[in-house]
Amino acid sequence: MLxxxxxxxxxxxxxxxxLTAISCGIIGTYIVSRRMVFIGxxxxxxxxxxxxxxxxxxLNPLFGxxxxxxLSAFGINYFTYKGNIRQDSSIAIWWSLGMAIGxxxxxxxxxxxxxxxxxxFGSILTVxxxxxxxxxxxxxxAILLFTLFFKLIMMIAFDEEFARTRxxxxxxxxxxLMMLSALVIVASIRVSGVILxxxxxxxxxxxxxxxxxxxxxxxxxxxAIGLLGMIAGLxxxxxxxxxxxxxxxxxxxxxxxxxxxxxxxxxxxxS
Amino acid sequence: xxxxxxxxxxxxxxxxxxxxENVSLTINKNxxxxxIGPNGGGKTTLLKAILGLVEPISGxxxxxxxxxxxxxxIGYLPQVNKFDSRxxxxxxxxxxxxxxxxxxxxxxxxxxxxxxxxxxxxxxGIENYAHKPIGELSGGQxxxxxxxxxxxxxxxxxILDEPDTYVDNxxxxxxxxKLKELNERMAILLVSHDVGTISSYVKxxxxxxxxxxxxxxxxITPEQLASYNCPIQIITHGSVPHTVLKTHxxxxxxx
Numbered sequence: 001m002l003x004x005x006x007x008x009x010x011x012x013x014x015x016x017x018x019l020t021a022i023s024c025g026i027i028g029t030y031i032v033s034r035r036m037v038f039i040g041x042x043x044x045x046x047x048x049x050x051x052x053x054x055x056x057x058x059l060n061p062l063f064g065x066x067x068x069x070x071l072s073a074f075g076i077n078y079f080t081y082k083g084n085i086r087q088d089s090s091i092a093i094w095w096s097l098g099m100a101i102g103x104x105x106x107x108x109x110x111x112x113x114x115x116x117x118x119x120x121f122g123s124i125l126t127v128x129x130x131x132x133x134x135x136x137x138x139x140x141x142a143i144l145l146f147t148l149f150f151k152l153i154m155m156i157a158f159d160e161e162f163a164r165t166r167x168x169x170x171x172x173x174x175x176x177l178m179m180l181s182a183l184v185i186v187a188s189i190r191v192s193g194v195i196l197x198x199x200x201x202x203x204x205x206x207x208x209x210x211x212x213x214x215x216x217x218x219x220x221x222x223x224a225i226g227l228l229g230m231i232a233g234l235x236x237x238x239x240x241x242x243x244x245x246x247x248x249x250x251x252x253x254x255x256x257x258x259x260x261x262x263x264x265x266x267x268x269x270x271s
Numbered sequence: 272x273x274x275x276x277x278x279x280x281x282x283x284x285x286x287x288x289x290x291x292e293n294v295s296l297t298i299n300k301n302x303x304x305x306x307i308g309p310n311g312g313g314k315t316t317l318l319k320a321i322l323g324l325v326e327p328i329s330g331x332x333x334x335x336x337x338x339x340x341x342x343x344x345i346g347y348l349p350q351v352n353k354f355d356s357r358x359x360x361x362x363x364x365x366x367x368x369x370x371x372x373x374x375x376x377x378x379x380x381x382x383x384x385x386x387x388x389x390x391x392x393x394x395x396g397i398e399n400y401a402h403k404p405i406g407e408l409s410g411g412q413x414x415x416x417x418x419x420x421x422x423x424x425x426x427x428x429x430i431l432d433e434p435d436t437y438v439d440n441x442x443x444x445x446x447x448x449k450l451k452e453l454n455e456r457m458a459i460l461l462v463s464h465d466v467g468t469i470s471s472y473v474k475x476x477x478x479x480x481x482x483x484x485x486x487x488x489x490x491i492t493p494e495q496l497a498s499y500n501c502p503i504q505i506i507t508h509g510s511v512p513h514t515v516l517k518t519h520x521x522x523x524x525x526x
Contacts, residue, residue: 033358084286155368158358162420165322165347166371213404215359 004238009125013244016127017230019135020191020200025223026142027184028201030177033215034157039076041198042091043182046072046098048194051119052105061119062134065189068098069182077178122193122245124234135187142180146219153177154215191230192245200226203252210256210263229255273300274335275428275458276321281330283313283320289328290316294483298428302458303450305473305489307466312480314462315350318430321460322347346426346457348417350433357406362416365405366391369420391419395449411442418446422453429453430460435468447472466491 004010031040047069054064072094079090106116118126146153156163156170163170188197204222212218233248240247276298283291291313298304306314319325320332322345346369366388392401395415400408405416414434421429431450435443450459451472463469470476476486478496486495 035355151364151368151371154360154364155371158360158365158368159349159354161324161349161353162347162368163371164324165345166368168371209359213359213406214361218359 009127012127012129012132013124013234014231015132016124016135016191017234018227019132019139020188021204021223021227021230023135023139023142023184024188024200025204025226026146026219027177027181028205028226029215029219029222030146030153030157031181031201032205032209033218036181037198037202038088038091039073039178040181040185040201042076042095043069043073044185044189044194044197045095047182047186047189048103048119049098049101049105051189051194052102052109056105056109060130062131062186062189065119065186066183069186070179072098073178073182074175077175118193119189120193120195121243122189122191122196122248124191124244124248127190131187131190135190138180138183138187142184145176145180149173150216192248196245196249199249199252200230203249203256204229207252207256207259210259225255226252274298275300275302277331277333277335278321279331279333281320281332282328283316283325284328285325290481291320291479291483292481293330294479296477296483296485298458298460300427300458301454301474302460303454303472303474304458304460305466305469305476306460306462306479307464307469307476308479310464314479315432317479317483318347318432318460318462321345321430344424344427346421346424346429348414348421348429348431348434351410351413351417351437354405354413356408356413359404359406361404362397362401362408363388363392365416366419366423369423372424388419388423391423395419410437411439414438414442414446418449422457426457428458428460432462433464434461435463435465443468466496 005014031037047065050064050066050068051061052064053068054061075094076087076090079085080087085093117123152163152168153173155166156168156173160170160174185197185201188200191197192200204225205218207225208218208221212221229252230248233251234244236242236251237244237247274297276296278294278296278298281291281294282289283294294317296304296317306317308314316325320327367384370384370387389401392398395418397412397415397419400412405413408416414437418431418434421431429450434446438446447468450461453459459473461469461473466476470489470491473489475488476491478484478486
């Protein structure tokens with residue numbers, strides 16, 4: 001197994017795993033706590049539209065995805081604040097619109113689309129250095145923001161209205177975190193693809209939440225769980241020749257199942 | 272009397288649908304005003320306008336002397352059913368958040384602030400669950416915690432939106448006792464549908480149903496309620512010292 005480290009593609013994959021575990025651990029906790037998972041789904045699928053357009057024009061697909069993700073995030077947020085459209089309907093519109101645009105443009109693009117599957121289901125072993133730079137920046141921003149403004153972010157997430165009565169910069173931070181969520185999602189598309197990325201934002205958190213009810217501990221624990229699950233999934237996929245993204249999700253789900261079992265036994269012993 | 276807030280001809284609505292029209296109300300320093308009215312009559316909207324959560328369409332909302340730095344000097348207890356009780360946050364941190372303000376959000380909280388939170392926890396007698404996640408609390412315990420968050424900053428005005436829902440009688444009595452005590456230090460604005468109970472604690476009553484009728488006493492008859500266009504039921508409670516149903520009463524003013 002150690003000989004794998006000598007391959008650049010594998011070290012790249014390991015770095016990507018680490019960065020994704022940290023950024024998804026942080027942002028996922030925020031998204032899960034605020035019950036914004038469905039919004040995350042909308043952003044993820046909307047970003048596929050950007051991938052399609054970028055692919056058609058021969059640009060970096062992740063760049064297209066980033067633009068679409070941020071736009072749809074703001075779009076959903078804007079509709080929610082203005083209240084003209086119900087939030088779940090607005091999410092569904094962005095969700096399917098993005099997918100439709102993506103499919104149309106990829107079909108229009110000349111020639112065969114070999115990358116399509118990798119964007120839908122992830123391909124961590126083809127991560128490039130420029131992908132890593134993008135992931136690195138996003139992760140750093142997430143760490144900085146959540147270290148410097150932890151209390152404020154938690155307050156806004158818990159009770160936005162009360163935070164407003166305390167004169168806190170609620171709207172600014174809501175949009176900022178929405179944008180960061182969108183970028184984290186895009187950065188994770190390489191690892192698990194558009195369709196599976198949602199689980200990186202929820203499975204580690206749900207597992208951590210079985211054992212702790214503190215925001216900060218959930219955040220730190222889910223980083224560890226995510227990292228462990230992704231490395232284990234990567235190993236399993238290497239030896240079984242199964243797609244890495246899907247294998248990672250299956251490993252993380254197994255972790256959750258084991259965690260559930262463990263917490264049940266632990267609580268039974270207490271009582 | 273020292274005025275805290277002067278509301279003049281205020282009209283508030285959402286997306287051009289008017290909820291409150293031409294409302295006027297003065298809140299003075301030692302006031303304890305009970306706000307009653309039917310659902311959808313605009314009680315919560317009035318509170319939100321005062322708190323700056325909705326922008327008025329027209330009219331004046333004037334904050335006097337001590338409330339100049341308005342929002343940090345107002346304590347707010349929202350309706351409890353609006354919270355996500357599974358949110359991963361401890362009782363202590365919820366109360367601490369009541370001290371947050373423009374100045375402090377950058378540097379976080381100091382020891383002085385944490386001491387103040389512990390003081391409130393002691394005052395409310397909630398030491399037993401001060402470090403529990405809020406998801407493990409009962410309705411009454413939850414209300415105590417949110418009352419703590421509302422008063423931890425020692426506000427000049429305390430605004431409560433139906434603090435008596437989802438709680439048992441024992442807590443209700445405790446709550447009103449506590450409010451009576453707090454009223455010596457701060458003005459209180461209390462929204463409730465239990466007119467019978469609040470009337471023995473509040474000093475005056477405001478009926479809100481699209482418009483606002485101010486009743487400068489805590490005793491109100493069903494006839495008066497009807498004339499205020501305030502169709503709510505009065506529930507009488509035998510054990511309550513004052514009864515709401517008094518036959519004779521001084522003139523009610525329409526503000």
